Amino acid sequence: MDSTTPEALAGMRETASPATLPADTLKADILWHVLYSLGRDNERPDRQTVFRALALALRDRLVEKWIASQRAIYAKSSKRVYYLSLEFLPGPFLRQNLIALGLEKEARDALTELGFTLDDVAGEEWEPGLGNGGLGRLASCYLDSMAALRLPAYGYGIRYAFGIFHQLIRDGQQVERADNWLRGGQHWEFERTHYMHPVRFYGSVREWVDEQGRLRHTLEGGSTVMAMACDMFIPGYRNDYVLNMRLWAAKSSREFEFSFFNTGDYIGAVEKKIRDENISMVLYPNDEAPEGKELRLKQQFFLVSATMQDIVRRFRKKGVAWDQFPRKNVIHLNETHPAVAIPELMRLLVDEELLPWEEAWYICVRTFAYTNHTVLPEALEVWPEELFRKVLPRHLQIIYEINRRFLHDVRRQFPHDPGLLARVSLIHEGEQRFVRMSHLAIVGSFSVNGVSAHHSNIIKESIFNEFYKIFPERFNNKTNGITPRRWLRQCNPTLAWLITEHIGTEWLTDLEQLKKLEPYAESAGFQKAWMEVRLRNKQKLAEYIHAKNGITILPESLYDVHVKRFHEYKRQLLNILHVITLYNRIRRDPDAGIVPRTFIFGGKAAPGYYMAKHIIQLINAVGYTINTDPRVGDMLKVVFLQNYCVTLAERIMPATDLSEQISTAGMEASGTGNMKFALNGAITIGTHDGANIEMLEHVGDENLFLFGLLSHEVEDLRRQGYNPRTFYETDSELREVLDMISGGYFSPGDPHMFRDIVESLLNHGDRYMVLADFRSYAYRQQDAARAYLDQPGWARRSMLNTARMGFFSSDRSMGEYARDIWGVEGV
Numbered sequence: 094m095d096s097t098t099p100e101a102l103a104g105m106r107e108t109a110s111p112a113t114l115p116a117d118t119l120k121a122d123i124l125w126h127v128l129y130s131l132g133r134d135n136e137r138p139d140r141q142t143v144f145r146a147l148a149l150a151l152r153d154r155l156v157e158k159w160i161a162s163q164r165a166i167y168a169k170s171s172k173r174v175y176y177l178s179l180e181f182l183p184g185p186f187l188r189q190n191l192i193a194l195g196l197e198k199e200a201r202d203a204l205t206e207l208g209f210t211l212d213d214v215a216g217e218e219w220e221p222g223l224g225n226g227g228l229g230r231l232a233s234c235y236l237d238s239m240a241a242l243r244l245p246a247y248g249y250g251i252r253y254a255f256g257i258f259h260q261l262i263r264d265g266q267q268v269e270r271a272d273n274w275l276r277g278g279q280h281w282e283f284e285r286t287h288y289m290h291p292v293r294f295y296g297s298v299r300e301w302v303d304e305q306g307r308l309r310h311t312l313e314g315g316s317t318v319m320a321m322a323c324d325m326f327i328p329g330y331r332n333d334y335v336l337n338m339r340l341w342a343a344k345s346s347r348e349f350e351f352s353f354f355n356t357g358d359y360i361g362a363v364e365k366k367i368r369d370e371n372i373s374m375v376l377y378p379n380d381e382a383p384e385g386k387e388l389r390l391k392q393q394f395f396l397v398s399a400t401m402q403d404i405v406r407r408f409r410k411k412g413v414a415w416d417q418f419p420r421k422n423v424i425h426l427n428e429t430h431p432a433v434a435i436p437e438l439m440r441l442l443v444d445e446e447l448l449p450w451e452e453a454w455y456i457c458v459r460t461f462a463y464t465n466h467t468v469l470p471e472a473l474e475v476w477p478e479e480l481f482r483k484v485l486p487r488h489l490q491i492i493y494e495i496n497r498r499f500l501h502d503v504r505r506q507f508p509h510d511p512g513l514l515a516r517v518s519l520i521h522e523g524e525q526r527f528v529r530m531s532h533l534a535i536v537g538s539f540s541v542n543g544v545s546a547h548h549s550n551i552i553k554e555s556i557f558n559e560f561y562k563i564f565p566e567r568f569n570n571k572t573n574g575i576t577p578r579r580w581l582r583q584c585n586p587t588l589a590w591l592i593t594e595h596i597g598t599e600w601l602t603d604l605e606q607l608k609k610l611e612p613y614a615e616s617a618g619f620q621k622a623w624m625e626v627r628l629r630n631k632q633k634l635a636e637y638i639h640a641k642n643g644i645t646i647l648p649e650s651l652y653d654v655h656v657k658r659f660h661e662y663k664r665q666l667l668n669i670l671h672v673i674t675l676y677n678r679i680r681r682d683p684d685a686g687i688v689p690r691t692f693i694f695g696g697k698a699a700p701g702y703y704m705a706k707h708i709i710q711l712i713n714a715v716g717y718t719i720n721t722d723p724r725v726g727d728m729l730k731v732v733f734l735q736n737y738c739v740t741l742a743e744r745i746m747p748a749t750d751l752s753e754q755i756s757t758a759g760m761e762a763s764g765t766g767n768m769k770f771a772l773n774g775a776i777t778i779g780t781h782d783g784a785n786i787e788m789l790e791h792v793g794d795e796n797l798f799l800f801g802l803l804s805h806e807v808e809d810l811r812r813q814g815y816n817p818r819t820f821y822e823t824d825s826e827l828r829e830v831l832d833m834i835s836g837g838y839f840s841p842g843d844p845h846m847f848r849d850i851v852e853s854l855l856n857h858g859d860r861y862m863v864l865a866d867f868r869s870y871a872y873r874q875q876d877a878a879r880a881y882l883d884q885p886g887w888a889r890r891s892m893l894n895t896a897r898m899g900f901f902s903s904d905r906s907m908g909e910y911a912r913d914i915w916g917v918e919g920v
C-alpha cells in the first residue's frame with residue numbers, strides 16, 4: 094500500500110499512538126504533519142517543510158511526557174522551583190530533543206527514506222535568540238540539567254518577538270539586522286491563546302480604611318496588558334521527564350473589550366493595541382550596561398506579574414495556608430532583572446490577602462533566592478525613582494517600607510557606623526534618587542550566590558561586603574556549569590563516540606566519569622584517534638570559514654579562538670595587539686613564526702557601545718592587512734565570524750585548539766565558554782579570573798596557560814596609580830604595535846580611524862590594564878606555540894582537559910542548587 098495517501102497515514106495514526114512508537118512511525122508522523130498540520134502536499138515535501146513536520150512530530154512526544162511529568166509533580170505535592178529569567182538562549186532544539194528522546198537513529202532513517210539528511214534538515218532551524226550571552230545560555234543549560242535531574246521546576250521568561258539582533262559584518266563593521274525568529278512559525282511551542290493573565294502598570298495608589306479599621310492600598314486607573322503563555326518543552330536526557338519554559342507574550346487587553354473598536358476612532362484603537370503589545374517586542378541587546386528605559390522596566394514587571402499569578406494559582410490549588418508558601422515554592426532570581434518579584438509578592442500578600450506586614454515579609458524572605466552575575470559597577474541595575482513611581486507606584490511604596498524596616502534593623506545592629514545606612518540603603522540618594530535593585534534582591538532573599546568561587550569571594554569581600562556582615566548566612570557560591578548533552582554529545586558527536594567507545598555512556602549523566610579517560614592520555618593509539626577526530630572537526634570549520642568569509646585556512650594550523658560578547662573587560666583588544674606582534678615578527682623575519690596560526694574572533698557588541706564596535710572594526714582591518722600580505726602566507730590568518738550565537742558556537746567549540754579567556758582579573762564573574770572549549774579538548778590561555786581559576790585546579794597548571802595580574806594586583810596597581818605609558822615606553826614591541834594602529838597602518842584610507850583606541854590605552858588610563866598584561870600574555874602565547882609543536886604532548890593536554898572537566902557539568906551545579914538552596918529533590 095502507498096503509505097503517503099491520507100487514508101493510509103490517518104490509519105497509521107489511529108493504530109499507532111506516538112507513545113507506542115513502532116519502528117516506522119516517525120516517518121509516518123512527519124508525513125501526517127506535512128499534510129494535516131502544515132497543509133502541504135506530502136508527496137514531495139521540501140526541506141523546510143520536513144523540518145517543521147519533524148519538529149511537530151517530536152512536540153507530540155514531548156507534550157505527552159510533559160503532561161505525565163506535571164501529574165507526577167502534582168501527585169507528590171513537591172516543592173516547586175521557579176527559575177525567573179529575562180533571558181534564555183536555548184539554541185536549536187532539533188538535535189537536542191532527538192538525543193534526549195533517544196530518536197536520533199529513527200530520525201536519520203526516516204529522513205533518509207524521505208530523501209534528506211539530518212544535517213540538512215537540522216540546518217533549517219533558526220535558533221531563538223532570547224538572550225544576550227552567558228546569563229541567558231546559563232539559564233538554558235540549567236533547564237536541561239533540571240530536566241535531567243527530574244526537578245519539579247519551571248523556567249519563566251519573555252517570548253520576545255525579536256531576539257538578539259543578527260550581526261552582519263559590512264566593510265569591517267558591525268551592522269545590526271532584526272531577528273525575526275517567529276517568521277518561521279512556532280513548531281516547538283504551544284501558544285496558549287486562551288490562557289492569559291492581566292498585568293497592570295501606572296495608575297495611582299488610593300489609601301483608605303476598611304470596616305475593620307485596616308489601612309488599605311488600592312491601585313486606581315493605570316492600564317492593563319494581557320500576558321499570554323507560550324510553552325516550550327525541555328526534555329530530560331532519556332528519562333521520560335519533560336519540563337517547560339513558559340514564555341509570556343503581550344496581548345492587548347483592549348481587544349477583549351467589546352466596545353473598543355467601536356468608538357469611532359478605529360485606527361486609533363488599533364494603534365493602542367499595537368502599543369500594548371510592544372512590551373514583548375524586543376530583547377534589550379545590552380549585556381553588562383543595562384539601559385534604564387521605561388519599556389525595559391515594564392518588561393521586567395510583565396514577566397514578574399504574570400509569573401506570580403501562575404505561582405499563586407498553583408499554590409491555591411493545594412488549599413493550604415499562606416505560611417506554607419515557602420515550604421511549597423522557591424523563586425529563583427536570575428540576576429536582579431526580575432527582582433520586582435519581591436515587592437510584587439509583598440503586594441499580593443499585604444494588599445490582596447490582607448496578611449500583616451511582618452508575616453508577609455517572613456514568607457517573602459524564605460521564598461526568594463538571588464544569583465549575582467557581575468561585579469562591574471556599570472552593570473549593577475538601578476532605576477530612577479521617578480520612573481519607578483510612574484510605572485509601579487505601589488511597588489515603590491512597598492520598597493520604601495521594606496527599606497525603612499531594614500535600615501531600622503541595621504541601625505540597631507551597627508549603631509556606631511553612621512555612614513553605613515546610606516551605603517546599604519535600597520535607595521541611592523543624590524541629586525537624583527535611584528532604586529538599587531541588587532540591594533533589594535539581597536534584602537529580600539534567603540540566599541545570595543555568585544557564579545564561581547573567585548566571584549563569590551569578591552562579592553563577600555568587596556561589592557556586597559557590608560551586606561555580608563549584616564547577613565553572613567545568606568552568601569554562598571555555586572560555580573556555573575554547562576550541559577554535556579549539548580556541549581559535547583550534540584556538538585561533537587565524533588569525539589563523544591570515541592569517548593563512549595572507551596568508557597561507556599555514563600558520562601552523559603555523570604560527567605565525572607570522564608576521569609576514566611585519564612589512563613588513555615599516554616596511549617599513542619588513543620592520542621592518534623583523538624587528534625584525528627579533532628583534525629576532522631577543524632577541517633569542517635575551515636570549510637565553513639571558506640564558504641562564509643572566502644578565507645582559506647590550514648586545518649593543521651593552531652586555531653586560536655576568541656568568541657564571546659565584545660566588551661572592553663574581555664580584552665579582545667589584548668588579543669589583537671598580540672596578533673599584530675606576531676605579524677611584525679614575521680615581517681621582520683619570515684622564519685620567525687614558530688607555528689602557523691589561525692586567529693578566529695566572533696561576538697556581538699551592544700549597538701550603543703562605541704568602543705566595542707570600534708574594536709570589532711580594528712580586528713577586521715588587521716585581518717584584512719594580514720590575510721592579504723604575501724609575506725605572511727600560511728603563517729598567520731585572522732578570521733572574524735559574523736553573528737556568533739549558539740548555533741555557531743556548536744561549530745566552533747569542537748574545532749578549537751587554544752581558548753582565549755583573557756578578561757582583566759576580577760571582572761569576569763565566571764565565564765562558561767571557557768568550560769565548553771575545555772570539555773571539547775581545547776587548551777585555555779587565560780587570566781586568574783572567574784571559573785578559569787577552578788579550571789586550573791582541576792586540570793593542573795601544565796594543562797592550562799595562565800598569565801597576567803591577579804585581581805588583588807589589579808586593585809593594588811589601580812590604587813597606587815597605574816601609568817600605562819611606562820609599558821609603552823619600556824616595551825619596544827608593544828610600542829611598535831600601538832604606533833602602527835594610531836599611525837594608520839591598518840586604515841590607510843583614514844589614518845586617524847583607530848587613534849581613539851590607542852588613546853584609551855595611553856591617555857585615558859587603560860581601565861582594563863591591557864598594557865600591564867601585554868608582555869606576560871605574549872610570553873604565555875609563545876609557550877602555547879611551543880607546546881603545539883609537540884603534537885603528542887598537545888594531544889595529552891587536550892585529553893586531560895576533557896577528562897578533568899567533570900566538575901563543570903551543569904548537573905553538578907543544579908544538584909548543588911537543589912540541595913543547598915532550594916531544598917528539593919528529583920521527582
Ligand code: Z16
Nearest residue numbers: 226227228380466467762763764765
Ligand atoms: C551576562 O551574560 C553575564 C553577566 C551579566 O551581568 C549580564 C549578562 Cl547578559 C555573564 C557574566 O559576564 C559571565 O561571567 C557569567 O559566566 C555568565 O553571566 C553566567 O553566570
